[in-house]
Amino acid sequence: MKTILIVDDEPRTREGVRKVLEAWSAGQYEIALASNGIEALDWLSQHEASLLITDIRMPEIGGLDLVEKINHMPHPPVVIIISGHPEFDYAQRALQFGVVEYLLKPLDKIKLIRAVELALKREESKNRIERMEKLVDPKLLDSVQEENSYSPQVQEAIQYLNEHLQKPLTMRDTAEHLHMNASYLSVLFKEQTGLTFSEYLTRKRVQRAKELLSGTRLSIGEVAEQVGYQTAKYFVKVFRSMEGVSPGQYRKTIMHSEESIQ
Structure with a gap:
């Protein structure tokens, strides 16, 4: 079963995203939670996620720093950034890291689900390309x-x-x-x-x-x-x-x- 990892230091947002995605996925995806970037990195060192949804501003390791670190992993997840701040520099840096979507709080449920569906399609395409690379000399x-x-x-x-x-x-x-x-x-x-x-x-x-x-x-x-x-x-x-x-x-x-x- 594929896993979606939600990382946010605000319990209300974290639980809200989890509930929306659990209802949407109807058991097709496992939903994992982390309350900060350090916890997320620890979780990712032992598990694989298909999609990472992370807040951008968190203590110690922010969302963009987290994305930069996971990009060095063998099979990094695709990423959606959520933020309470529509700051251009953040959005621009997120795009440089290949982030699929940049969503602003308060989160719109429909936009969240659309972004998740787009991200998972991107991950599927990435996996297909990796499989082809394994086949081709x-x-x-x-x-x-x-x-x-x-x-x-x-x-x-x-x-x-x-x-x-x-x-x-x-x-x-x-x-x-x-x-x-x-x-x-x-x-x-x-x-x-x-x-x-x-x-x-x-x-x-x-x-x-x-x-x-x-x-x-x-x-x-x-x-x-x-x-x-x-x-x-x-x-x-x-x-x-x-x-x-x-x-x-x-x-x-x-x-x-x-x-x-x-």
Whole structure:
């Protein structure tokens, strides 16, 4: 369940926002409370929030200082600022920190709910982008974007590679299929893509494996077979060396982020 953290040193405002959001969410979100910035940071060090709603003026750590600190966290929540003061400098600084909305007290219930809905949509988009970044290999993405500038021989080699990922594949096989000298194709491939044939093939296989891990229920062994590895053990070793986690751990991370979207 996603969590909304409300931070305000005024108990009346804090409880008022909580009641409005509990009625609106009908149990779909957990509502957590903190009475000041220090309490909020302590809570965020142990939990994750999708949305932070914070007052701007609080003792010790104000709302903007709180936002600045959480921006350094691995997965910071999106933020709505509430304030009793329509001060331009505050609003401008809030925008610089990526705050979604700046609401003035006394809070209008409808405006509050609209701001919360907008903020949660923003958080959903952010999560979707993060998931895509986990799926995409940046070096392969650069290569695809440059593919039209490659020579016909290299383009044909890439096409052949893509069509035979599930089979044992070598530079010699590819060169023979294209009726080329393997050494010449090897030099040409590295020169134009910036990757050796072997590096490109490995990245393509891992990329395809990530797509299968995130989009299917195939076992690790079945995924290994689909992307051209004869043993699951070797596939796991290659995948871990590329991604820093095992295929199973990668799948759990992706599935968790999918399930967290409402």
